[in-house]
Amino acid sequence: MYLAALLLSVLLLFLFSYASIALGPFGSFSPAELLKALQEGDSLEGAVLHYRLWRTAAAIAVGAGLAMAGLALQRLLNNPLVDPYILGISSGSALAYVITLALGINIPVLWYLSTFLGGISTLALVLLLAAALGLSNLSLLVAGVSLSYMFSGVTIVLIQLLGDKIPMAVAWLFGTVAYARPDVTASVAFLSLLGILIILALSPQLESLLLGEEVSAAHGVKVEAVRVMVAVATSLIVSSLVALAGPVGFIGLVAPWLARFVGGAGFYRLLLLAPIMGAVTALGADVTIRLLGGQSGAELPLTAITSLMGAPLLFYLTTKAREVGGL
């Protein structure tokens, strides 16, 4: 069953990647045309293909990274309803990014550093706020959503005030891979891969956290250290992706749940299936906005599509969790 799900998702990943490379406002490429365009890099078709390949890579990085971050957060906080967007980590990183741009800093390394600091301090702040509300699954959501709104508000005010000093803010504010620069895409993919590897390395300890802190501690797990490391890795993934594509909503919630629906709830199983589902979700959303834009090339942001999946899911999960007394 799990193997079938895995095979299916890999198949979907290939299918959607192909669609992402073949479809777009320029026109669709047949497999033969794709091969031809690949060979003649200097032609117009070659240029369009180059652009689509990097865009596809960016979507995969965004999807896989956010799915992994969402899964890790859900496990870390023992709360199935959270994702980096809902917890405000994305908006915190976005605010930090906008501040960096507003200061005129055009060095990618500093972007990543500032978004990382923005992301991890938001996560810390959310936990503090939630603790003040009486730590529960719902209070975590409330704290995250309020912080997220606050940071988005400040970001919009900054953009309004600083105008043209902030390139791409409007499309980027709601998530887009349409303007992913190859150099940024490459370094962001590296950084989020690093975060993913840290999470993978810590997965046995994360798994044991589910049994409760005392049991974990009895197994020799340094609970606090694991928590901090996972938080750092999650923030690293999310914040670098924000520098690439802006705050893309809900993939961190949708992808792990899609993986659960098709492949079952085992944590180790999800570690492989969730990122693939995330990449599929992001690619599907990106291809959809290209098709919706049609010939005109005017495209919607990614969150416009992902929230159509994420928001109903969040509602459904919340009602279900309430039924079983999880909130």
Added chain:
Amino acid sequence: MLIAFGALYQSLRQLSGEVESLREELQREAAKDVERSRELNAIASSLEQLSKRIEGVEESLKRAASAAELRALAEEVGRARAELSIMRASIAAVNRSLLEQTDKAVKRLDELKKEIDSLAERLLFPAKVVDGAGDTITIMKRPARIVTLAPSATETVFFVGAFDRVVGTDQFSNFPSIIRQKVERKEIIIVGGFVNPSVEKILEAKPDVVIGVTNRAHIALKDILAQYRIPVVVLPQSNLSDVLRGTIIVGEVTGNLVEAYEMATKMKVAASFALALSNQVKERPKIASVVWTQPIYAVGGGSWQHDVLSIVGTNVYADLRGWPVVSPESFLARKPDVIVATGSHGAGREAVINVLRSALGDSVGEIPAIARDRVFETQGSYNDAYVRPSPRTFMSLYVLMVAVHPYLFNVTAVSLVLSPENLDVQRAVEKKVPEEAMVLIRMSLER
């Protein structure tokens, strides 16, 4: 290169001869016609200044021949063309028999322009252009294929006479109106929206240069399109003087320098003439302009719309920056005599009156603009010209001049809905404003 400059030099010599003989003719006429002598002498003396400037250019041409020289020359010729057209109008008003003489000089200028154009193609490129974002961009050759990313960019390209080279534009560009046919015939492709241009569609248009505005999306495109060796030039668009600067930048990028300087001169004259007119009014009317009613967004200081309002009257929200959200109460405090609502953006006349009335109740009558029913609404192409920072904005300036100061133009009744159907701005200002402004207005109306 020297030979080419030689031809240019010859044309210049002939032009100064033409101008000189026109001046002599004018003075002879002035001696004959005592009644008109003052006017004729005035024109003669401005002609003398023009010929002195031409001599100055001749001198510098003798010394050196470079792209910078050509630029200076283009600037002078552009200005001379603008000046000569106004002189032609004033000569025609005073003495028709001198027109033939004037037309010779005008024709000579046209030839000179052609020679500059052909030289520019070789001399100006590769051109280094400083754009609205402050970046220096190198344009390798005179671009044959241009993509524009905003209506104001498209319109500016049209005004410097390079529209026939546009092969791609954004989905909101609707001026000149031939865009629609060109899109249908696939001579121009749509490359996306204003804030979300499509990289793929831009690549498809195979542009030599992309011209956008200082919009975040367009600035961010620079890095991406650099991969495909496509330069992106963004035009400044904060205020009216940015419109002039943007026009010169487009002239540099397209190689149509003479037209660009000519247009910039015309815009300057159009603005200063309108200001001189409104300065005749004893008390400058206080104007508020509303661009959106939910909530009320007004035109604040520092925009091209603010500049337009400040020429027509005074902007009551000048102290606030950009397009601030303002409260209905602030209309009671600032007491605008006139309100200008931008019709096509959900802020029509009725919408503005309704939002103020529902918030303020009966005290809405304390606002002079409401009490005297002086709430205007811009519509159609007049609205586009007012809400976009382009050479067309100068037409909207005269639309508002006529609406707010009808008596200055001997217009009796002006409709509160300012549209080409309700108000023919060209007819209203004809013979009352300089030829420079008329050219801008005619071009803006595509006549």
